[in-house]
Amino acid sequence: MDIKQLKFLIALDQTRHFGRAAALCHITQPTLSMRLRNLEDELNLVLVKRGQRFEGFTEAGERILAWARTLLAAHDGLQAEAASCRGQLVGCLRLGMVPLASFNPTHLIKPLTQRYPELRFQLSSLSSEQIIDGLSRNQLDLGLCYLDQVNTSYFEVIELASTRMGLLHDTRFFTFQERELNWETLGRLPLGLLTTGMHFRQSIDLCFRSRGLDPHPLLESESTFQLVQAVSAGICCAIMPLANGLEDLSEHLRVLPIAEAAVHAPLGLVLRRTEPRSALAEQCFAEARSIFGGSVKNTDA
Structure with missing residues (x-):
């Protein structure tokens, strides 16, 4: 073999x-x-x-x-460890990410690629539970997930931000006079939402229910890409996180903040404490702490 x-x-x-x-x-x-x-x-x-x-x-x-x-x-980790002993950082960083959060992953990946040009990345869109399981099984190096599922006895954490929500819309099809929308207004719109059960969708449903609202989304999908496609086609608007880079995809896309709308669990970058963990994971986690340690602010502030 x-x-x-x-x-x-x-x-x-x-x-x-x-x-x-x-x-x-x-x-x-x-x-x-x-x-x-x-x-x-x-x-x-x-x-x-x-x-x-x-x-x-x-x-x-x-x-x-x-x-x-x-x-x-383990083989890849051994190769990365050997490279680290030579003063290099090479290999593939396996990063699991929740599909929607107020964090643009390019803010981590870009400085890492600039500093370590031989580094490669494998990004997986997963639930927080799947990320914790993948880290525990050594199938992921780092996880970007909601921290209510994380036991800090077993994982190191860099807390990044709470995730605030906004309404993603295409200005060719929908216009709003308000600078901040309320949930009653959203309940009257054709909405595209993540499927029921996903962490971000659970927070959306809680915000609606706490106000006695029961909206019926026009479109549901597990894919953020499909929701953005539907918004760009004028089919619906979508409730998305603020500050996650979606507006940069098109000159017509805008995200308006929603009043009193946040995922209560903070978002964080997570590394398993126990061995074996690769030198690659440890170094990238340290770099992330250097990049975000003094610059990331709570978006609820």
Whole structure:
């Protein structure tokens, strides 16, 4: 068994297609299939369901896949540790992020890329619960999530800000005279919202219910991108965080603050306290503390 076989297995999980997995790994499809069969022979297990095309993983394959991710993360951590001993910072920073928050991740990524040009980034949109689980399993290096789920006995935290809400709209289709909107006005608008159950949506629903309002959104989606598409098409407006960079996507997009509208849990950058954690994660966390330590202010202030 070698590390490449594990990479091939993970690539197959990412693409769900033999040909695309081979292309991702820069090898031919027959080579990919042969190396995966060699892995199965070595483990004496069938990992992949095969037919005319990829049909998924067996139960054993799913279990081996989880170990493959852990081993590959440890391998990458070892490489990053060796680079750190040489005074370098290389590798891929795995960052999990809640989909909507009053924080633009480019404010972290840009200074890191300027200081460490060999650094790469893998961004995952996840719930706070999934981020904490991913950090615990060493599947993520850092997490950007709401801190009400975080036990600081097990995680180091850089508190960033509370998330205030605003109404994202396209000025070609909607205009408002007010500088700050109230919830009663929002209840009369065609709204696009994140799906029920997501942390940001729960805060929105609480704000409506506390005022005796029961709006029926025109559109619901788990994808921020789809909500922005709908807003740009004039289908609806969307309740979004302030100061997260959405207005920069188009000259027609604006975000108006909403009165008394905030996610009560503060947002923070989170690093697991326990080993193993990579030198890459530790250094990027230290850099984030330097970048944001004296500059980030509570948006409720």
